[in-house]
Amino acid sequence: MAGRHLGNRIVAVPMAVLALATIYPLMFTANVAMKSRREYILDRFSLTSSLQWDNIVKAWSSVGMARYFANSLLVVSVSVALLLLLGSMAGFALSQLRFRGSKALYLVCIAALLIPFQVIMVPLARVMADAGLIDTYPGLILAYVAQFLPFTIFLMTSYYKGIPAEIVDAARIDGNTTYGVYLRIMLPMGVPALLSVGILDTLFCWNDVLISLLMMPSAENRTLMIGVTSLRGQYSDDIPTFASGVLIAAIPVLMVYLFLQRQIADGVTAGSTKG
Known part of the structure; x- marks a missing residue:
């Protein structure tokens, strides 16, 4: 018993240091x-002697953070909705349906996870420019879907593989088509995984800088993270305003981590034991 308590204390020390290193930058900002x-x-x-809320108001209204926030909210919402729809359909097909080339297609999705975005960013930019999608919301949404869909498919396939095939067979006996099985059986059963994967995809899209910077060159279409990085150059002599912009961008992510941390952990480990 004493050895267990000692081990817990030994583990607690580096964890406390890590927690402090994580919390301090946010508190300093x-x-x-x-x-x-x-x-x-x-x-x-x-420590500040007075609370200057005018800095946050200035960053939100005068600097344009409200516009950037709305851009991110629109793009991330549509992107995540498409990722969950396509990812759940592909996960169901690859895990429960038997068709020629399914294993090869699944391996392609896994291989896509190993390709850094920097490798495909130039061809992607050329394709998007030829299609007239540069500096448009649909273009950025398609880029997010293309980048994060393999990850979503991998986790949803791993989750759906854990569902017994007898459930699908019973649904077919009851007269359901393939789409009926997906809509009435697999989609409701996949809600826990969809919630976890949706949270992770939201964080990926919300925190993205490189894809957004490539796809959205104009100032009015910037997402929130690009808007924050641009503040550093515009307000290099007004650090409190810049810090206010950083704080505005960090609060939504912080709220997600605080209230949905269990779902985030479940999403990270969704495919660790199956498949």
Whole structure:
């Protein structure tokens, strides 16, 4: 018993250090966002003496963070909806249906996970430019779907492989078509996996910088993360305003981690024991 307590304490020390290293940058950013420019210049590491909410208001309205936030919300919502729809359909087909080339197609999806985006970014940009999709919301949405669909298919296939084939056979005996089995049986049963994968896809799309920077060159169509990076150059002499923009971008992700951490963990481990 004593050895177990000692082991727990030994593990707790590096975990506490890791937690502190994770929390401190956020707390430092929030503290800077609440300072005036003069207060920050005099002592950037001290605690703020007054809460300067005007910095956040300025970042949200004057700087254009509200527009960037709306762009990200639109693009991420549509992208995740398409990813879940296509990923769940492909996962059902690859795990429960038997057709020629299904195993090869599944291996292609897994292989796609190993290809960095930097390898395909130039051909992707040329294809999107030829199709007239550069600097458009549909273009960015398609780029997100293409980039993160293999990951979604992999996790959904792994989850659906754990569902007994007898359930699908029983549904067919009851008169369901393939689409009926998917809509009435597999889709409701896949809700836990869809929730977990949807959260992960949302975080991937929301935090993306490279794809958005490639697909959205104009300022009015920027997503939130690109808007935050652009603030660093525009407000290099007004760090509290820049910190306010960073805080606005971080709050949605922080809320997701705080309230949906169990689903995130389930999504990460969804394919670890099956398939």
